[in-house]
Amino acid sequence: MDSATARLRLWLVGESARPTWLSDAYTVADGPEHADVAVLMPGTPVEALDDRRASAHAALMPVINASGQSMPGALCDVASLQPALLDEALGVARPVVERLAQLPEIDALADTDALMVLAMAHSRQTPIQATWDFTRPAAVRYAALRGIENPRELLEELAAAELLVRERFDCIHYCPACDGSRLNVREECTECRSSDLGSEPLVHHYRCAYQARESEFLRGRSLECPKCRRALRHYGVDYDKPGVVFVCGHCGAESSDPAVGFLCADCGRHTDSERMDTRTWWHYAITSGGVTALHRGVLPHLSLEASMARGPMGYWVRDFMTLLRFEQAQARRYQRPLSALILRVHNIEAMSDAWGGRGLSRVFAHLVDVLSECLRETDAVTARNHVVYVLLPETPMAETEVIAQRLRETVETVVAGPMQITVERSGGVDGLSTVLEALTD
Ligand SMILES: [Zn+2]
Ligand SMILES: [Zn+2]
Ligand SMILES: [Zn+2]
Structure with missing residues (x-):
């Protein structure tokens, strides 16, 4: 056995008896904290891993599956626990462990789940794969992301921020009543x-x-x-x-x-095929931007966009654009005023270097507070590429200067630290078209 292999610390998961050669030849840790690789011991149910996945370190740890049962998300399977097979599996695990070792301490950062997703894709050098799984209502799972519940939304956010790139898995029908995809497709009268x-x-x-x-x-x-x-x-x-x-x-x-109909196995609702909708599921691979963000331990674009979208008046860019087009049509049709404010944050990278991811999230949270304080419930907010867009329906250009001024002042007093923002005003149907273009490109 080569000495490089011996240095990997193994966490043996399961109650089954350890062969003596194992403890003699390898470094065995008694929990995930001080281990590099988990070995799911023969006869151990996969669930044994779940309750110990509280930390990102444990969740990202490669698993060698010697349980004898299938384990989606395992790095590799060994048919039986023997020195030669284990050595071979550890050879596969080594580069993964080395890549993980170069990453910042994810548990200490904001955006833990997002960074975990990136770390998983990067350390394995493979896309986060969608697979069929009829034990769950969605009928699809991302086995690599065992520690994250319903990761679809997060994956889509990361793809929207261009930290992941999507590759089509499949287009799947879902029940309009319960959202589930466990459906019986039938020929009907x-x-x-x-x-x-x-x-x-x-x-x-x-x-x-x-x-x-x-x-x-x-x-x-x-x-x-x-x-x-x-x-x-x-x-x-x-x-x-x-x-x-x-x-x-x-x-x-x-x-x-015959007609085609869908019967939901979860809630029993029957739906005609014409009324069914589909949802596209994707695999996700990490981009070079994702790798950079991961090593810096901070997702600035994502954080500003996500912070805004989750705020009280927040929208994701795509929904904001839909709303903007609607308001534009209304304004044109009924001759109503419509304006927008464009807040540019100029020093996100400098702030992130100074305060780290968690500090930056706090700044964004403050900015959301400022916006909800200065704006009205009918206004709408989104963010893209370090720029915050505010849509002000029923507001003539003349009134926006007051709002802009109040925003500037409140940002100065509320947001701690040197956040550099500028606020531009934009008005009228044409001015709003420029905003729309900026959001589209
Ligand atoms: Zn249903
Ligand atoms: Zn009939
Ligand atoms: Zn006849």
């Missing part, structure tokens, strides 16, 4: 929506051109045309079977094409 459908061949009598279900032609074991009463003897000569017809066992209706 077009009239009564029962799934009690039988199919029957159609018989076409050449001579008189009559066509109907086979059962109408049956006389004992032979066929007779119910219209012209002639016997049908030879397939291809007297008659043929041009297709099938679907017959409802519930209401008796016939149709050539």
Whole structure:
């Protein structure tokens, strides 16, 4: 065994007896804190890992699965716990451990979950994969992110901030009542929506051109045309079977094409296929911007955008743009005033260097407070690339200077530290189009 391998500290998870060679040959830690790699011991349920994943360090730790059961999210599986197999698995784990060792202490930072996602993608050098999992209502999971509940929203935020890049997994129907995707897709009666459908061949009598279900032609074991009463003897000569017809066992209706319906296995709601919506699921790979953010331990763009979006008047950029277009149309149609304020934060990088991620989050939180203090409930706020956009419906340009001035002053008094902002004003339907362009590019 080479000495480099021996230096990795193993955390053995499970009650099963340790072979003596293991404790003799490897460094064994009694918990995740001082370990590099977790080994899920033979016969141990995967859940044994869950309750010890409180820290980012434990959640990011590569797992060698020797349990004998499948474990989605394990770095590698070993068929049995033997020195040679374990050495080989540790060879796979080593570069992951080394990449993790170069990262800042994620638990000490703001945006822990987001940094964990980036650290997972970066340390494994593989995308965060979506996989089917029918043990959960969404029917999809990200097995690598065991420590994060419902990570979809977070992954989408990181993709919006261009720290992750998406790759399509699949487009999946979901129940409009409960959001779940565990659905039975059925062929149904077009009239009564029962799934009690039988199919029957159609018989076409050449001579008189009559066509109907086979059962109408049956006389004992032979066929007779119910219209012209002639016997049908030879397939291809007297008659043929041009297709099938679907017959409802519930209401008796016939149709050539059954309807498609969805029955939710979780809440029991039935939905016609035309009323179903789909949701696209993605795999996510880390971008070079994501790697940089991860090593700095701070996600400035994400934080400003997320802080604003989560504030009382906050919107994500896409929703803000929808609202802006609507307000623009209203303003044009009813000749109503409409204005916007554009707050540029000039020194985010310097602030993040000075105060770190947590300090920066606090500054953003203060900025949200200032905005909710100075603005009205009908105003809307979003942020993108260090710029905060405020939409002021029913507000003429002339009134915006007062609001802008109040914002500048309040930022100076409330936000501790040298936050450098400038506030621009923009008004009218045309001015707002410029805002829209800035948000789009
Ligand atoms: Zn449902
Ligand atoms: Zn006939
Ligand atoms: Zn029916």
